[in-house]
Amino acid sequence: MTARTSVKAFLATARTALTAPPSKRQTPLTFVVGNESADLDSLCSAILLAYLRTHSPPHTLHIPLCHIPRDDLSLRPEFTSVLRRAGTSPEDVITLSELPGSESLSPKDTRWLLVDHNALTGQLAQLYGAHVEACIDHHADEGKVPQDSPLRVIEKTGSCASLVVEQCRDAWDALSASSSSSVEEARAVDTSLAYLGLAPILIDTSNLQNADKTTKFDTDAATYLESKLKGGVQQATASSTSGSSGSYERKTFHDEVAHLKEDITSLSLRDILRKDYKEWEDAGVRLGTSSVPQDFAFLAKKAEGESALAEVIHEWAKEKDLGLMTVLTTSSDDGKFKRELLVWAQSDKAVQAAQKFEKRCSEELGLSPWNNGRLDIDEAGRWRRCWTQANLKNSRKQIAPMLREALGA
Template sequence: MPPQKSLQAFLATARAALTAPPSKRTTPLHFVLGNESADLDSLCSTLFLAYIRSHSPPHVLHIPLCYLPRDDLSLRPEFAAVLKYAAVTTDDVLTLTELPGGDNGLKPEDTRWLLVDHNVMTGSLGQTYGSRVVGCIDHHDDEGKVPADAKPRVIQKCGSCMSLVVEQCSEAWQALAKREEDDSNTGKDALPIGSQLAYLALAPILIDTANLGNKDKTTTHDERAVGIAETRLRAGFESGSGSGSGGGYDREAFFAEVAALKEDVSYMSFRDIFRKDYKEWEEGNLKLGTSSAPRAFAFLVRKAGSEDAFAKELEKWCEEKDIDVMVLLTTAKDDGEFRRELLIWARGGKGVVDAVKAFVEKGGKEKLGLDTWGEGKLDLEDGGEGWRRCWTQERVEYSRKQIAPMLREAIKGVKKS
């Protein structure tokens, strides 16, 4: 049985396997890949799942690949903070920047891909390696692209994808913890790796469910996964390890720390705010771009200086990404109440405008509980060629997971004019 490694040592092994020259590369390489928004759920799920699968029978190395370039890690201070609890830094993780290219590039047939927090490989990776997907664990709508006989093939609704990952890995995690009990390499001031992994598991679940307090997002999967992770964490502290890790675990304090870092975009440029949590899809010759921001439109407008200045910043992002339909979703917690807002900007010509208007007028507005934001100061009517609306969203249970598929369906078959 291979020796159990710290998360840092595991990532070093994965890096060596990924960056080895072609002549010394052991193939096929097995990857775990989160989705292209690379939010906390995707990033932590990728690391957690790759570590557990690599340390469970048949002990095949799984390389955790963060779906973003290395420079973009700086936009995710919440991820850096969580990594510290697992005794690693962002320098240790693997990103698209480390993926071999050119003459050293990976042939599709020399790879296997396990998707987490999505079930369709998108972007340039999807074009190259999409046919090499062997499984998925996801909580989005099933797009029918992962083979029916794939293992694992888990697609279920819950607040955080990490909750499904924890459930799928719970027995292997328990076995890992038992192996570690007598490990003399565990220092008295360090938490066992099984407990360090608990912090990776807890962070996205607590963030995505508002500390299990958002009744519209929290499911029994999430509650069960938090219970499993906290049991592992308590076991680590009770074993006498981790005396140098703060003396214990406080869920409220941990959640508050991570949430504050995730929500602080005051120091970011607008381009960074829009790309921090960005996903896009192509429907025919149209591109649907979606950004999620953790602050309300009122904050964003104040930051820009005016509604017009904010709209110009968003327009620059749309032009950079060549977006035909732009969706900006905001979340905020005011006076203890969770709120959502939504902006949709149809930019691809009259046909696109008509399709998006029809989506709103024929049920989307009522279904999502949309009401005009700021007396229409962010709205735009541009002779039928461009159309923008901004709303408050009463039905807060609808997030990008539901809204993006609805809009994709609305613009399906529409041609850019």
Template sequence: MAPQKTLQAFLATARAALTVPPSIRPTPLHFVVGNESADLDSLCSALLLAYFRSHEPPHTLHVPLCHIPREDLALRPEFSAVLKRAAVTPDDVLTLTELPGRDTLKPEDTRWLLVDHNAMTGDLNQAFGSRVIGCIDHHDDEGKVPLDAKPRVIEKTGSCMSLVVKQCEGTWDALAEKNDSPENRLINRQLAYLALGPLLIDTSNLGNKDKTTARDEHAVAVVEARISAVTDPVLATTKAEEGYYDRADFFDEVSRLKEDISQMPIRDVLRKDYKEWTTVEDADDGGSGLRLGTSSAPQSFAFLADKAGGEGAFVEELERWSASKKVDVMVVLTTHKDESGKFIRELLVWARTGPEVVAAVKKFVDAEGKEKLGLSTWGDGKLDGEDGEGSWRRCWTQANTAKSRKQIAPMLRDVLKGIKT
């Protein structure tokens, strides 16, 4: 087994593999990539999985790729905070900006391992979709990754990181046992913080009973054991804090940064956690399929409307964003806590491109929304709207808070199947 590197040294090796001349680049080049929403779970899972895959036999370098342009890293201060605990910075990670162009990186010279999704999307899918060799994911199985792929792990958990920790646990143990030096214990503590961030965020500090599974609890126990195994003056702000760790404090720090969108314009709020699907599999008769766009925001629609300058101004901002993404259906999902501390979900769905799309979205509301999601009109209909040309928009408060984008997006994709533009 190869000697254990720091995360920073590993990322430097990965960067070098992308920047060397194609004639001496490793072939095939293996990538690990999260989904295009690039939330904390996707970003950290890709880093940790690539790190341990590269350290286990046959020691094939796996390059972790953030599924966003470099400029979008600035929209994710929670990621920067977790990276700091892992002794790296956003400058160390690799993004779509660093991915070589098709003139120097041929699809047939690559292999792709998906994490936190099991169907490649967007521009990456157009170029490299046929080169996917496996996945580790906690969403619904979309049937895109071959059944004989290795690894092919699709299991419902609160955080995909829980599955990554389970997949890598044996390698991690072997590395730690091979060299139990203070330096190695520090490296493993840093890696543990990388894992812990999304584990706590996605399960609300293991307190969300609708999301937290035994697999999540096991993963937290594994990484906390690595954190407590060493005192770390590098991470301490005072001598007295060497080795200090408090789960609640760490969770509060990361969640506060994740939820603080006060300085972001509405467009940045919508693009921070954006994910899109195209129903291309339904377009075999000359149509182009439909585009479903989804944005998640960690504040209420009242907050977003106030930030935009009123409900009408928010709708105008949403229209501009939807038009720029050329989506047929735009979905915005919000989460927040009310004054009593109660967790609240809200949902807006906008069918934008014709009567067939409107009819399909209404079918979703009638068949799924009212009963399964517990939808009730938000704000006396202030964000609702429709016109005679095939545009229909509704906003609701969602009583069933257990249903997130993981469940709602597949519901909408099902009713949109077969419609062509």
């Protein structure tokens, strides 16, 4: 029997293993990493999965890696809040800024487990794509993870964290049963881990109320995690009282994290575009997507005009060397959820793909011109459309593959 390790202590152990001198480093190192948008689901799922895999047979250390530079953590106050609930802080997590270069850590001395995506992208893909061994994900299967991988889970869920919980329940329960820690210590660890799982599940399913996103995996995982909170905090049920002192109530916890995630008033427009950003490259065209938790009216007001907003988006696309730039917004107007979508093509090939996307997908997505087409342009080699989106079911998870298919057609 072994003592339970706190999340903070686990992260310290992982950092020590990663930063050890090459001559003293035990290889291969196994990394768990979420996707490059580094949203709450990716960040929390990576830590939760790494912890539970490390503390279950064969007890191989798994290093959770935040798929962003350290400076970008400041754009995610919701993650900071959840880390505090888990008894740790942003200073403790490991980011791309701490990942040794290939001259110090050879790619062949690494193993990669992906969460919240099933294909590495960007610089990590170039260096480590051949060393991906497993995945737990809820996006479309890109066929990059070998079919015979020992762990290859790709299922539709609202949150990837729900799949992590589903895969690790037995290991978690066995860990709790075999721990030599005191009851109080074990409960404290369970509470920390439960918050890491609950936060993304509740956020990604709108507190389990979004029927289009919430699956049985999500409701079962939330129930399981809340059972872990019982005894660790004051009555973990949907009807109990709540407070920041450590008690838990589902709606209050959801609202607390959601407010931090959606409050982008203090961010610059560039930071808003880079906060939840993902990109792919297909058929020689780089596609970038920014998800924003406010509507275009908010963004235009912040930019002090639609032309100024377009210029900021254009500059971001240039900075990222994009042929096709997409901004997807979500917002609530008087309690009514809505989506909007902007697609901006800036090369002949990208224009052709964007026009194919419009022709193929407008009806399915329920697209109609935003603000009488005030952000639309149609010029040689430059094409832009901004729409309101009537079909609220489809998020980046569905729209990005539509755009990528148009690029590859």
